[in-house]
Amino acid sequence: MKKSLLLATLPILALGLFAANEKKLSETEMVEASMPKIEAPKKKHEILCFSKPYGFRHGSIEIGETMLKVMGEKTGLFNVTFSEDLANFEPENIKKFDAICFNNNTHIQKGLKDEAQRASLINYVKNGGGIFAIHSATDGGWPEYTEMIGGNFNGHPWGAGGTWDIANEDPGHPIVKDVHGGKGFKLKDELYLYKDFDRSKQRVLMSLDMNSEANGKRKGSRKDNDYALAWVKEYGKGRVFVSAFGHNNEVFYNPKILKMWVEGFRYVLGETEVETASMKKPDFNQPKK
Numbered sequence: 001m002k003k004s005l006l007l008a009t010l011p012i013l014a015l016g017l018f019a020a021n022e023k024k025l026s027e028t029e030m031v032e033a034s035m036p037k038i039e040a041p042k043k044k045h046e047i048l049c050f051s052k053p054y055g056f057r058h059g060s061i062e063i064g065e066t067m068l069k070v071m072g073e074k075t076g077l078f079n080v081t082f083s084e085d086l087a088n089f090e091p092e093n094i095k096k097f098d099a100i101c102f103n104n105n106t107h108i109q110k111g112l113k114d115e116a117q118r119a120s121l122i123n124y125v126k127n128g129g130g131i132f133a134i135h136s137a138t139d140g141g142w143p144e145y146t147e148m149i150g151g152n153f154n155g156h157p158w159g160a161g162g163t164w165d166i167a168n169e170d171p172g173h174p175i176v177k178d179v180h181g182g183k184g185f186k187l188k189d190e191l192y193l194y195k196d197f198d199r200s201k202q203r204v205l206m207s208l209d210m211n212s213e214a215n216g217k218r219k220g221s222r223k224d225n226d227y228a229l230a231w232v233k234e235y236g237k238g239r240v241f242v243s244a245f246g247h248n249n250e251v252f253y254n255p256k257i258l259k260m261w262v263e264g265f266r267y268v269l270g271e272t273e274v275e276t277a278s279m280k281k282p283d284f285n286q287p288k289k
C-alpha cells in the first residue's frame with residue numbers, strides 16, 4: 001500500500017472503531033436495562049433528592065440522580081424533585097414529600113446549620129416521613145441526624161478499587177431475599193466503617209463478610225467486628241433505609257444493588273411492611289479464630 005493511500009484509509013478505520021464503541025451502552029442505558037420490574041404501586045409518591053455535598057464531592061452524584069429518575073419512571077413509584085435548596089427542609093416545604101433521598105450529600109451538618117431547619121427534618125421523619133440514604137449521606141451529620149440514620153462514617157478501610165465479599169444477613173427479608181437469590185456476592189465499591197452504630201437500634205440486611213480473606217486483611221477498628229453496610233430502621237413513625245454502597249458509578253447500575261434499593265424505597269414509602277426489629281449478628285459473619 002502506498003503511504004498516501006494508507007494515510008487516506010486511516011480516518012475511515014478510526015471512524016469504524018468509533019462506531020463500534022458507540023454500540024456500547026451508555027451509563028443511563030445501563031441503569032435502564034438493570035432496573036427491576038415491580039408490581040404496580042398503590043400510589044405515585046413525591047420524593048426530594050438532595051445531593052449537595054458540603055465535603056468530598058462524589059463523582060457518582062450524577063449517576064445517582066439518573067438512577068432515581070429512571071427508577072421513578074420505570075417503576076411508577078415516585079416523581080422526583082432534584083434540588084439543593086435548604087428551604088426544602090422548612091416545615092411548609094418538607095411536608096410535600098413522602099420521602100427524601102440523601103444522595104452522597106457529604107457533611108450535611110456544614111450546610112444544614114439552621115436549628116429550625118434541622119428540627120424540621122428530624123420532626124418530619126418522626127412524624128412518618130421517609131429517608132433513603134446513599135453512601136456519604138452517612139458521612140457527617142449532627143447528633144440527631146446520626147441517631148436517625150443509625151451510623152456515622154469512620155473511614156473506609158475497604159477502598160473503591162477493591163472487590164469485597166458482601167454477606168446477605170437476612171435472606172428471608174423482603175428487601176434482600178431476591179438479591180442474588182438471598183446469597184452473598186462480590187462488589188467493587190468503597191465500603192464504610194461506622195461509628196455511632198448500634199445493631200440493636202436497626203435491622204441489618206447486609207454486612208461485610210468477615211470470614212472472607214479479602215475483607216479480613218483490612219482491619220476495621222470495631223471491637224465487636226460489626227461492619228454493617230445496609231439496614232432499615234424505624235425512627236418514630238418514620239422509615240429509614242441506609243446503603244453504604246454508592247461510591248462507584250457501576251454500583252448504580254448493578255442489578256443486585258438496584259433490586260435492594262427498589263425494595264428499600266417501597267419500604268420507605270410505605271408500599272410494603274417489613275420487619276425492622278434488630279437481629280443478632282449471624283455466626284457466619286464472625287471473624288475466623
Ligand SMILES: [Zn+2]
Nearest residue numbers: 058136190247
Ligand atoms: Zn465514597
